[in-house]
Amino acid sequence: MVMHAPEGTRDLLPDEALFWEEFKRTAAEVFGRCGYVPLDTPIIEQTELFVRGIGEATDVVGKEMFTAISGANLATLLEGGSIKNKSRLSLRPEGTAGVVRAVVQHDLVPQGAPPAKLMYAGPMFRAERPQRGRQRQFNQVGIECLGTDDPTVDAEAIIMLMRFYATMGMPADAMRLLVNSMGCEACRPAYRDAVRAYMEQHAEGLCEDCHRRMETNPLRAFDCKNEGCAAVMAGAPKITDHLCEDCQAHYGQVKALLDGAGVSYHEDAALVRGLDYYTRTVFEVQVDNGKRSQSAIGGGGRYDKLAEEVGGRPTPGFGFALGYERTMLALQEAGVEFPAARRCDAFVACVDDAARPQAFAVVEQLREAGIKADMDHQHRSLKSQFKLADKLGARSVAVLGPDELAAGVANLRNMATHEERRVALSALAGELAVERSEN
Numbered sequence: 001m002v003m004h005a006p007e008g009t010r011d012l013l014p015d016e017a018l019f020w021e022e023f024k025r026t027a028a029e030v031f032g033r034c035g036y037v038p039l040d041t042p043i044i045e046q047t048e049l050f051v052r053g054i055g056e057a058t059d060v061v062g063k064e065m066f067t068a069i070s071g072a073n074l075a076t077l078l079e080g081g082s083i084k085n086k087s088r089l090s091l092r093p094e095g096t097a098g099v100v101r102a103v104v105q106h107d108l109v110p111q112g113a114p115p116a117k118l119m120y121a122g123p124m125f126r127a128e129r130p131q132r133g134r135q136r137q138f139n140q141v142g143i144e145c146l147g148t149d150d151p152t153v154d155a156e157a158i159i160m161l162m163r164f165y166a167t168m169g170m171p172a173d174a175m176r177l178l179v180n181s182m183g184c185e186a187c188r189p190a191y192r193d194a195v196r197a198y199m200e201q202h203a204e205g206l207c208e209d210c211h212r213r214m215e216t217n218p219l220r221a222f223d224c225k226n227e228g229c230a231a232v233m234a235g236a237p238k239i240t241d242h243l244c245e246d247c248q249a250h251y252g253q254v255k256a257l258l259d260g261a262g263v264s265y266h267e268d269a270a271l272v273r274g275l276d277y278y279t280r281t282v283f284e285v286q287v288d289n290g291k292r293s294q295s296a297i298g299g300g301g302r303y304d305k306l307a308e309e310v311g312g313r314p315t316p317g318f319g320f321a322l323g324y325e326r327t328m329l330a331l332q333e334a335g336v337e338f339p340a341a342r343r344c345d346a347f348v349a350c351v352d353d354a355a356r357p358q359a360f361a362v363v364e365q366l367r368e369a370g371i372k373a374d375m376d377h378q379h380r381s382l383k384s385q386f387k388l389a390d391k392l393g394a395r396s397v398a399v400l401g402p403d404e405l406a407a408g409v410a411n412l413r414n415m416a417t418h419e420e421r422r423v424a425l426s427a428l429a430g431e432l433a434v435e436r437s438e439n
């Protein structure tokens with residue numbers, strides 16, 4: 001029986017794995033210009049971290065986490081014993097909680113220190129029903145900035161994300177940037193009560209899930225996919241009418257900075273994001289997914305209370321994540337093409353087997369000189385070596401036969417122009433390096 005990868009997971013085959021590397025490199029370059037440096041946290045964390053950080057009432061933690069019990073305790077569990085909290089581990093459903101945990105654990109933002117600007121890239125896991133652009137294991141790139149609540153951090157990060165999409169070739173008119181403010185602990189409770197009261201008045205138009213949300217977290221009803229709920233919620237009180245003075249000023253400054261940078265955005269009072277920890281700025285980048293609806297390719301926001309939730313001192317933060325798979329789908333739908341990565345610059349072909357030891361030595365010299373070089377490993381004919389060189393994307397093929405070896409040269413063919421010339425073996429690496437830089 002042929003074994004398959006688990007449902008909702010996917011192999012990144014070499015062409016795509018190379019592209020994922022390129023994607024991460026571009027992100028590191030664009031975000032690095034704003035001072036972001038990498039931080040790698042474990043893929044598993046204590047379940048408790050996500051329960052406290054993300055919130056038990058969210059779908060992510062309530063329904064979609066892969067949770068495991070570390071091996072030694074399985075026997076205890078089967079014997080009816082209790083499981084220590086420390087033994088309950090979950091695969092990370094998102095990146096923020098782990099980064100904030102690491103910042104608190106290692107005290108990366110001591111009193112008076114500049115903010116920590118951190119970025120990560122890697123797989124996240126959600127046990128939901130797989131569908132297009134939604135997998136159980138998916139890749140994300142994200143940033144977190146901890147240690148200040150200054151609006152410049154919010155604006156800088158949003159601009160930086162839009163710059164990343166532009167660098168990847170995403171047309172500006174294919175994206176929509178939505179922004180909103182979620183308020184703070186001073187103004188949000190009253191707003192939440194106002195939304196709950198509104199929902200109670202319109203309860204007959206709401207789905208069963210939203211009836212539950214009305215009790216646990218009424219703001220989540222803005223995210224409901226049910227059309228009836230969306231219609232009801234469109235008339236709900238708007239957070240922007242309920243912001244306290246500080247939140248209003250903060251939101252105003254973020255917008256002014258975006259305006260100043262020439263970044264266009266839409267204010268969307270219904271944008272509340274799926275996670276409990278957001279305060280003040282939230283934003284999302286959407287693309288048209290071709291079925292009359294919009295889908296998010298990235299987004300995030302401010303979380304000024306999260307560090308305290310995981311046991312740290314008050315440390316305001318801001319972060320976003322972008323989905324690799326969804327961004328790729330969006331780029332493809334926008335008609336952006338990705339050339340397959342070139343696997344070989346120079347191919348060394350042998351006229352006969354007697355030339356192979358010398359060819360092997362030449363290939364290694366080229367590699368030492370920094371050139372992507374390769375040769376045939378299967379004793380192919382000269383003709384099929386040329387086919388292979390073409391398939392690998394080689395720009396040049398250096399042919400070695402008895403005559404060439406006797407003269408200490410290679411017959412160098414340019415694969416684009418088919419032009420051929422003799423080059424001394426000692427000069428080959430230099431010639432190829434020049435050719436490469438001219439292309």
Ligand SMILES: [Zn+2]
Nearest residue numbers: 184187244247
């Ligand atoms: Zn407020």
Ligand SMILES: [Zn+2]
Nearest residue numbers: 207210224229
């Ligand atoms: Zn609903």
